[in-house]
Amino acid sequence: MRVVQIHGPNDVRVDEAPKPVVGPYDVLLKIDACGVCGSDLTFAKYGFQREGGEPWPLGHEASGTVVEAGNKVEGIAPGLRAVINPTGAYDNIIGNGGSEGAFADYLLIRNAKLDVHLLPLPEGMSAERAALVEPMAVALHGVNRGNVSVDDKVVVFGAGPIGLGAVFWLKRRGVKNIVSVDLSEARLAIARDLGATATVNPSKTDLNEALGELHGITAPVMGKPTVGTDLFMDMAGGPTVLESIIKIAQFHARIVLTAVYAAPVSLDLQTMLLKEISMTTAVSYPDELPDVLATLAQISEQDIKPYVTHRFAFEEFASALQTAKEPTSGKVMVYFD
Ligand SMILES: [Zn+2]
Numbered sequence: 001m002r003v004v005q006i007h008g009p010n011d012v013r014v015d016e017a018p019k020p021v022v023g024p025y026d027v028l029l030k031i032d033a034c035g036v037c038g039s040d041l042t043f044a045k046y047g048f049q050r051e052g053g054e055p056w057p058l059g060h061e062a063s064g065t066v067v068e069a070g071n072k073v074e075g076i077a078p079g080l081r082a083v084i085n086p087t088g089a090y091d092n093i094i095g096n097g098g099s100e101g102a103f104a105d106y107l108l109i110r111n112a113k114l115d116v117h118l119l120p121l122p123e124g125m126s127a128e129r130a131a132l133v134e135p136m137a138v139a140l141h142g143v144n145r146g147n148v149s150v151d152d153k154v155v156v157f158g159a160g161p162i163g164l165g166a167v168f169w170l171k172r173r174g175v176k177n178i179v180s181v182d183l184s185e186a187r188l189a190i191a192r193d194l195g196a197t198a199t200v201n202p203s204k205t206d207l208n209e210a211l212g213e214l215h216g217i218t219a220p221v222m223g224k225p226t227v228g229t230d231l232f233m234d235m236a237g238g239p240t241v242l243e244s245i246i247k248i249a250q251f252h253a254r255i256v257l258t259a260v261y262a263a264p265v266s267l268d269l270q271t272m273l274l275k276e277i278s279m280t281t282a283v284s285y286p287d288e289l290p291d292v293l294a295t296l297a298q299i300s301e302q303d304i305k306p307y308v309t310h311r312f313a314f315e316e317f318a319s320a321l322q323t324a325k326e327p328t329s330g331k332v333m334v335y336f337d
Contacts (some may be wrong), residue, residue: 004103004317005055009047012058014317020100020108027082027112028068032127034102035135035308036324036332038160042097042260044321048096057101060086060094063130064107064336073237079143081121083130084109085096085289088117094326103317105336119289122297123210128308128333129296135284135331137292138258139165142174145282146231146256150174153215155229156196158236159187161331162246162258164194164307166233171195172295179214179229181207182236188329193306208248218250221275226250234259246271255279308333 003017009097012210022028040058048056050169057080059062062294066080076082084102086094092110095101121130137160148154154175157165159182170178171194180191180199200210208227215227230253237259241293245255255277272279296304312320317334324332 001105006044006057007055012044022068022070024072025111026070027109029064029107031062031064031336032065033063034059034334035131054205058095059101059103061131061134062102063127064139064160082118083133096142119293125297133292135161136165137288138162140169140288141285142166142256142258144171144284145280152230153177154231155179155235157181157241159191163235163250167194167196184327190306190330237261249277251275253277257281
């Protein structure tokens with residue numbers, strides 16, 4: 001069977017590997033669809049290796065069909081269609097440094113437990129929709145950590161798959177004022193389709209001025225103007241994003257950080273102090289998977305359509321990876337036959 005593995009910086013290969021042997025507590029899943037994640041691109045760029053220098057199997061946003069289940073596995077039988085929880089257990093990390101990755105024809109899930117490692121799909125749910133559960137859960141966790149209320153004026157920095165997911169959830173929460181910020185016009189168009197009430201491209205428009213117009217100008221702090229944004233969500237991770245947020249944030253503004261910063265950044269803590277800014281971080285999805293699965297099963301195709309912009313067969317994996325790097329793409333989906 002084929003498996004995608006990282007062998008070094010920018011050295012991602014589709015390798016041949018023997019089909020895994022299924023132990024009494026294990027399950028073998030035939031992968032149906034798997035999305036390309038921003039973290040996959042980061043792992044590939046830096047050439048992440050497993051302990052001992054072994055290649056790093058890639059892929060964690062996957063859905064599939066059970067083809068084999070060990071005789072000690074409870075509640076999971078061949079034919080079950082499911083989405084994987086790639087962080088399902090400490091010894092069962094998929095595509096994030098574990099021994100298995102989901103960009104593969106088959107995925108071995110060790111010590112597989114129903115609702116822990118595999119969440120069954122509701123009747124009729126497509127493989128693609130199911131493969132969106134993981135990234136949409138990351139986005140929802142960010143929104144949950146932001147304690148958002150409908151009257152909050154929100155800015156989402158970054159309109160990649162996570163930022164777009166946040167826009168989707170904010171709209172579903174009934175938030176009335178959602179501004180999406182990105183340098184890509186194509187991504188901003190997707191954000192508008194998913195529910196952003198306004199978009200700003202800082203390469204074309206002065207962001208501070210735009211936010212002043214969209215969220216109002218609020219009382220100056222230390223003589224400096226501030227804007228009426230209640231919640232800033234940093235889902236972009238640009239080197240100056242946090243700095244610019246702190247500069248224009250009003251008294252008691254909140255920041256949620258989900259972006260991965262590869263290097264430390266300096267923060268103006270004095271200004272944060274005087275504005276009593278609260279900042280929190282959000283990573284992964286400790287509780288969100290079941291809710292996201294239920295919601296994505298219910299919504300109409302129209303609600304989520306703009307989110308997936310490109311689809312590739314597994315044979316075209318290199319193109320899928322390349323496309324996900326382009327700032328014009330939303331979610332890039334890989335299909336297996
Ligand atoms: Zn992901």
